[in-house]
Amino acid sequence: MTQLALVIDLNVCVGCHACVTSCKEWNTSGSAGPLADTMPYGKDPSGAFFNRVQTFEVGEFPDTQTVHFPKSCLHCEDPPCVPVCPTGASYKRKEDGIVLVDYDKCIGCKYCSWACPYGARELDPVRKVMTKCTLCVDRIYDRTRPEAERKPACVLACPTSARLFGDIHDPQSQVSQAIRDNAGYALMPEWGTHPANHYLPRRRTSARIHEDELTRADNPLKVDGLLPRPPKSDPSLDDVMSW
Amino acid sequence: MRPDYSVLLLTTLIGAGQGLFLALFTVQLFALAGQLPAPGSHAFYVHGSLLVLALLAGGLVASFFHLGRPERAWRAAAMWRTSWLSREVIVLPALMGTVLLFGAAHLAGFRPTLFTLPSGLAIDSTLVLGTLGAMLAFALFLCTAMIYACLPFLREWSSPLTVANFTLLGGASGFTLAAAFSAWAAPEATRYIAGWAFALTLLAAVSRVATLLRNARLRPRSTPQTALGIKHPRIVQRSAGFLGGSFNTREFFHGSPERRVSAVRSAFLLLAFAAPLALLALGGPRGAAPVLTAAFLVQFAGLVAERWHFFAQARHPQNLYYQDTR
Numbered sequence: 001m002t003q004l005a006l007v008i009d010l011n012v013c014v015g016c017h018a019c020v021t022s023c024k025e026w027n028t029s030g031s032a033g034p035l036a037d038t039m040p041y042g043k044d045p046s047g048a049f050f051n052r053v054q055t056f057e058v059g060e061f062p063d064t065q066t067v068h069f070p071k072s073c074l075h076c077e078d079p080p081c082v083p084v085c086p087t088g089a090s091y092k093r094k095e096d097g098i099v100l101v102d103y104d105k106c107i108g109c110k111y112c113s114w115a116c117p118y119g120a121r122e123l124d125p126v127r128k129v130m131t132k133c134t135l136c137v138d139r140i141y142d143r144t145r146p147e148a149e150r151k152p153a154c155v156l157a158c159p160t161s162a163r164l165f166g167d168i169h170d171p172q173s174q175v176s177q178a179i180r181d182n183a184g185y186a187l188m189p190e191w192g193t194h195p196a197n198h199y200l201p202r203r204r205t206s207a208r209i210h211e212d213e214l215t216r217a218d219n220p221l222k223v224d225g226l227l228p229r230p231p232k233s234d235p236s237l238d239d240v241m242s243w
Numbered sequence: 244m245r246p247d248y249s250v251l252l253l254t255t256l257i258g259a260g261q262g263l264f265l266a267l268f269t270v271q272l273f274a275l276a277g278q279l280p281a282p283g284s285h286a287f288y289v290h291g292s293l294l295v296l297a298l299l300a301g302g303l304v305a306s307f308f309h310l311g312r313p314e315r316a317w318r319a320a321a322m323w324r325t326s327w328l329s330r331e332v333i334v335l336p337a338l339m340g341t342v343l344l345f346g347a348a349h350l351a352g353f354r355p356t357l358f359t360l361p362s363g364l365a366i367d368s369t370l371v372l373g374t375l376g377a378m379l380a381f382a383l384f385l386c387t388a389m390i391y392a393c394l395p396f397l398r399e400w401s402s403p404l405t406v407a408n409f410t411l412l413g414g415a416s417g418f419t420l421a422a423a424f425s426a427w428a429a430p431e432a433t434r435y436i437a438g439w440a441f442a443l444t445l446l447a448a449v450s451r452v453a454t455l456l457r458n459a460r461l462r463p464r465s466t467p468q469t470a471l472g473i474k475h476p477r478i479v480q481r482s483a484g485f486l487g488g489s490f491n492t493r494e495f496f497h498g499s500p501e502r503r504v505s506a507v508r509s510a511f512l513l514l515a516f517a518a519p520l521a522l523l524a525l526g527g528p529r530g531a532a533p534v535l536t537a538a539f540l541v542q543f544a545g546l547v548a549e550r551w552h553f554f555a556q557a558r559h560p561q562n563l564y565y566q567d568t569r
Binding site for chain 1: 244309310311312313315316318319320321322325326327328329332390393394395396397464465467469470471472473475477478479480481482483484485486487488489490491494495559560561562564565
């Protein structure tokens with residue numbers, strides 16, 4: 001069984017929102033219709049986004065870390081939003097594990113958004129149907145694109161490669177290895193939703209420098225002390241440059 | 244959670260309708276058993292059924308205002324295998340149809356004996372329809388309550404007390420309405436119905452106060468630490484990622500100061516329980532229609548406030564990602 005997912009490296013994310021804007025751009029111009037905004041240039045702009053980057057401060061000053069935290073639908077392996085849907089508009093695909101909404105069946109009752117502990121679903125303010133991350137399902141299987149471009153828009157946009165995309169059920173995939181090697185974890189494990197998307201934690205980057213490493217102990221120029229001053233009669237650089 | 248008035252009206256109106264139907268059928272059963280003077284005319288059942296239908300239809304209409312795409316509401320009956328909301332969508336019209344037939348059978352006097360129990364009791368069509376309706380009414384209480392109680396991470400809702408509350412609160416308001424209605428349509432049964440309404444209101448008060456006490460002791464299982472997966476005791480949100488509002492900042496926050504929430508709590512404890520209990524005790528034995536009508540109106544207003552508090556009190560774990568939203 002395939003379970004496509006994103007793996008987001010919090011150690012690398014710089015919070016630039018490139019994934020947010022590229023996601024919005026791709027999904028507002030797709031075949032499913034625009035991902036609407038209300039008053040985008042007004043006083044209180046609002047709209048539906050599949051992906052948001054939030055910023056948290058961890059720790060007590062001065063020992064703080066700023067954590068930029070991108071969050072989209074986690075494509076849970078046991079999604080609580082799917083069984084509550086009264087119309088069957090919310091469903092999880094068997095073939096690749098993507099959780100999707102059929103916009104033509106959704107009645108906009110918002111019950112699935114109540115049933116998602118992560119707040120990953122947003123009601124489109126104009127179409128009045130529930131929307132959510134599709135893992136760019138209309139892009140990752142597009143055979144007209146070169147192989148390298150068959151990835152979600154957010155993954156391609158990330159300038160620091162903080163976002164990885166792949167099958168977490170394939171132990172040899174890049175995402176599975178990243179989860180294994182870098183202690184990838186899931187959000188809110190207490191509710192048994194088994195999110196497919198994983199996060200890689202902050203890692204400490206430090207180097208230990210010893211005092212004797214600052215000066216080269218075996219410098220050949222210093223082995224026998226200072227070299228004798230050359231006699232005045234020896235040719236110097238001045239003799240070459242000025243004649 | 245944000246209290247949506249369409250849902251507040253849906254749950255309170257159909258709750259009162261279900262309770263009223265259960266009251267009508269209880270009167271019929273007790274009259275059959277000779278424990279109660281039988282209502283003089285069938286108008287009690289016929290007009291009562293109309294009143295039940297009006298309440299259920301009012302709730303149904305209110306529910307449409309909750310939907311983004313009401314024209315597709317018929318689709319909501321599809322997923323009854325997994326969704327309590329879908330089950331509610333099926334049971335509500337089924338109850339309305341049964342109540343319609345129940346009232347029509349009483350109106351037409353269509354009461355053929357279908358079979359006779361070994362004790363000699365003749366079971367006629369209205370008893371069968373009434374039993375079916377009562378079962379559907381209880382099923383509808385279960386469906387409505389389980390919509391909220393089946394969400395494990397909304398811990399204020401995820402409790403058997405939610406089912407008890409919806410059943411008892413709906414039953415109490417329905418029986419109070421039945422008492423007021425019978426003071427006009429069947430005065431000989433009023434004191435009995437008022438007594439039941441008093442008992443149900445008392446039971447509902449016990450169950451609701453127990454819920455308040457339980458919820459006051461809840462400790463959140465999801466924390467900023469589990470939401471982000473970062474094990475540091477101090478995590479402060481600096482940015483939600485956008486300056487304007489979004490669906491997430493509107494749908495999951497009631498936007499009222501804590502003072503107003505506790506004021507609503509005091510108001511519903513007074514209006515839904517204390518005042519109706521006093522009015523039922525005052526007007527029930529005398530069969531005073533105005534007092535009993537006032538009891539129902541006060542209790543219904545109290546139950547709308549109760550439902551508002553039910554929503555406002557529920558803290559959704561997604562709010563951990565929007566810590567600065569009020």
